[in-house]
Amino acid sequence: MSTSRIKRFNKLFCELEHCNEDEQRKKIGEMNEIIDGMNTEEFESVFKIKLYENIDKMIEEKKLQLGNATWILKHIGYCKVLKNVWNRFFEYSTLNERFEKMIVEEDKKKEKKNENFLIDLCECHLLLKNGSSYELLSICIPCLLKSASVKEESEETQKEVEIALLALSRVRQDFFIERELYLKKITEIIEHQQKQRNLSRLAYQSVWQFFMNRFFRDRNLKDVIVNELHFAREAARELEELTRNVNLKRKEVERGKETREEFILIRWLETSGYYFLRCKLENKEYDGLINSIVRIYQAAKDNHREISNQCICSLRIAVQRRVVKVEDLLNGGAVDTVLEEMQRPKLNENMAYECFQFLVNVSYRLKGKEKSENDEMKRKAIKMEIFEKMEEEGYEDTITTFHKIFEFLNKKYFNELPFNISDYFVYV
Structure with a gap:
């Protein structure tokens, strides 16, 4: 932890109340730069x-101008998300109460409504807080979607669009939001991006994250997500481009802190897993997405375990939810990837469980007989090919090694793994 960085930030913060508005902005600019350089530990130690x-006290005593307050708070919230910090200090503060009240009051104004100020308030609220009320979401969502719909391509404008969309991506999946509040605007933003490609990578991932979160409570969105806006195609393209920009083979000691591109890559993998979990429409574009995930695993497996682990999780969900054909998983390299993961010398229990669940679900899907003779022959051929791969990879020895920890995995994950798992692919 860099004490000099923290001391510098605290010194500038203490000086704010003794400065005029312009001097405050200059110091806040310095403070924002310091925040950018903080690691997670430093960030959590400061923002309590x-x-x-x-x-809140400085605002109340008019020692901190509201515009300056929202500027630094918005930056704190932006970095909170990028640094993957989940503390809840802001929402327990009186400052949170002040901002919620101001959002409602500003929205109710019939005349002299300051829309830019309302946007800033909404962004601070969603970025800093881990949850919200329906009343506030019904104000924030249309407000931020309007802000994110700006077509200007200047760097400053696109940064504001990115912040607005990142804030929206924080709207939790357990909230039901009426389509009238978001669907038209979201669709327009995605379709415009597919034609113009002017959004930042983080902004584009964030708009999909918000959209996918809505699917939890509104399953009727699946045709829009799968067949109209082509999530699988878009996710595969983004993953491929991000992989070209991230050196996943660089060793951890050389890598230092997680780069912005690595952060976005992980978010795309997480969103892809959620997509497989919720969208049950078959689509030929799944093949490209599976292939992309397999290639990322191969690039990341030795030096970036967070990314390679997320790849395995996404593949497990894909087979478990039956949205991708077993044949396509086999041809796309997913089976080889899982078997390779099982051979790792330091396989942790979480990944062991993910791999076993993948194989168990493949077995379940190949278990019964097909009505058509041709389909039955195909099923047997696929099952035999997978079993032969397992034999080549020392599958029996691997399974035997893990027999001793099956009981532990079952207790930890509350989802039974059969002790006779090694027999699953024997009988064709």
Whole structure:
């Protein structure tokens, strides 16, 4: 932890209340740069409830101008998401109460409504808080979608669009939001991006994240997501381009802190897993997405375990939810990938469980007989090919090694793994 960085930030913060508006902006610019350089540990040590209470007090005493307050708070929230920090200090503060009240009051104004100020308030609220109320979401969502729909391509404008969409991606999946509040705008943003490609990678991932979160409570969106807006095709393209920009073979000691591109890559993999989990429409574009995930695993397996682990999780979900044909998983290299993961000398229990679940679900899907003779022959051929791959990879020895920890895995994950798993592919 860099104490000098934290001391510099705290010193600038203490000086804010003694400065005029312009001097405050200059110091906040310096503070934002310091925040960018903080690691997760430093960030969590600085942004506790006391800091938010002090900001609230400074606003109350008119020692911190509201525009400057929203500027630094928005940046704190932006970095909170990028650094994957989940603390809840802001939402327990009086500053949160102040902002919620201001959002409602600003939205109710019939005349002299400051839309830019309302946008800033909404972004701070969604970026800093881990949950929200329906009343506030019904204000924030249309407001931020309007902000994100701006077509200007200047760097400053696109940065604002990115922040708005990142804030929207934080709207939790357990909230039901009426389509009227978002569907038309979201569709327009995605379709415009598919033609113009002017959004940042993080902005584009965020708009899909928001959209996919809505699917949890509105299953009727699946045709829009799968066949109209082509999520699988878009995700595969984004993953391929990100992989070209990220050196996944670089060793951890050489890599340092997680890059922005690695962060976005992980988010795309997580969203792809959620897509497989919720969307049950068959689509030929799944093949490209599976192939992309397999290639990322191969590139990341030795030096970036967070990314390679997420690849295995996404493949397990794909076979478990029956949205991808077993034949396509086999041809796309997913089976080889899982078998390779099982051979790792330091396979942890979480990945062991993911791999076993993948194989169990492949077996379940190949278990019964097909009505058509041709389909039955095809099923047997696929099952034999998978079993032969397992024999080549020392499958029996691997399974025997893990017999001792099956009981532990079952207790930990509350989902039974059969002790006779090694027999699953023997009988064709």
